[in-house]
Amino acid sequence: MTLPPLVEPGAELSREEVNRYSRHLLIPNMGVTGQRRLKNARVLVIGAGGLGSPTLLYLAAAGVGTLGVIDFDRVDESNLQRQVIHTVDSVGELKVESARQAIARLNPLVKVITHSDRLEPGIAVELFSRYDLILDGTDNFATRYLVNDACILANKPYVWGSIFRFEGQASVFWENAPDGRGLNYRDLYPEPPPPELAPSCAEGGVLGVLCAAIASIMATEAIKLLVGIGDPLLGRLMVYDALDMNYRELPIRRLPKRAAITALSDYQSFCGLNRPSLADHSSVPLISALQLKSLRDGGKAPVIIDVREQTEWDIVRIEGALLMPRSADVAQQILERFGHDTELVITCKSGMRSQAVSSDLRKLGLDKVRNLDGGVLAWVRDVEPALPTY
Structure with missing residues (x-):
């Protein structure tokens, strides 16, 4: 069920843009108007890590006009196995700066806005309000709930992805979707798991190429939402098992009697992470x-x-x-x-x-x-x- 496009078409395409995006322009559902919508779009990617790296590269290559990226971390050697936007030369650099340089080399027509702060409740809603679409590629439950609630308060849709070892998941959440399919992350995960049962990729590992598989879904969903084509993963959870090379689609239903989100809260405590040092x-x-x-x-x-x-x-x-x-x-x-x-x-x-x-x-x-x-x-x-x- 196609949703209305998130953005209006931007300025006419230049000769350089027509040459660069010609393969998009040949697609009937995309065309010049769709490419102009991408040119006018503002997308925030949370995390320049395993999922954020390929997502940023593909959105930049696709011609999304403004890409924001927020990440407070620096590039570590252990990142290079899967975080393909970074290189050996960028080890030790802020990830957002490394990502900015890589995007500039790939597509200098894209404007990159870097945010090197940790995403916190105090800045989330105002930050999200500057963008048309949010992409969440974070690896911890506290930030995922923060992103979800801030998107609700900012009235923004977002694309979510998650990876662990050989399995990945992806979906789209939009509490105030115009077609009435108002769902959010809490419909899928009403409560976070205990911290000891939710190891990060740093503890449990992840197959590097799995990031590309899930990130490609995320980038695809972002383009569909921005341009207003196809049926987004709203109300559907895509689960990918790399070992069995199997994709499964599971329905997501609105949680009965779900409490309305009216303010942000302490997500560290909510996820059981506020333990004494x-x-x-x-x-x-x-x-x-x-x-x-x-x-x-x-x-x-x-x-x-x-x-x-x-x-x-x-x-x-x-x-x-x-x-x-x-x-x-x-x-x-x-x-x-x-x-x-x-x-x-x-x-x-x-x-x-x-x-x-x-x-x-x-x-x-x-x-x-x-x-x-x-x-x-x-x-x-x-x-x-x-x-x-x-």
């Missing part, structure tokens, strides 16, 4: 990587238990550590294996999962347990920088 957990003593090294060098090394997954362990580990992946009963397993009197140091990637396991061990009466502050990443940074990281 590790330093505030007085019940779980911390040990730094340098302190642990000093104990080992002095022949007083405690037993080091790594609660990460096997795939993480295969990338990098602390020599001599034991792998016992976190599970519902891992604390009981550790107790049965080492008893109450063994000096233990629990570690994971950054110290969060190990803190939870350490806390469980303390509840079982083990008082000789410490959590490695900063986890394996801190060990690599402070003790063995020659080791790989992830």
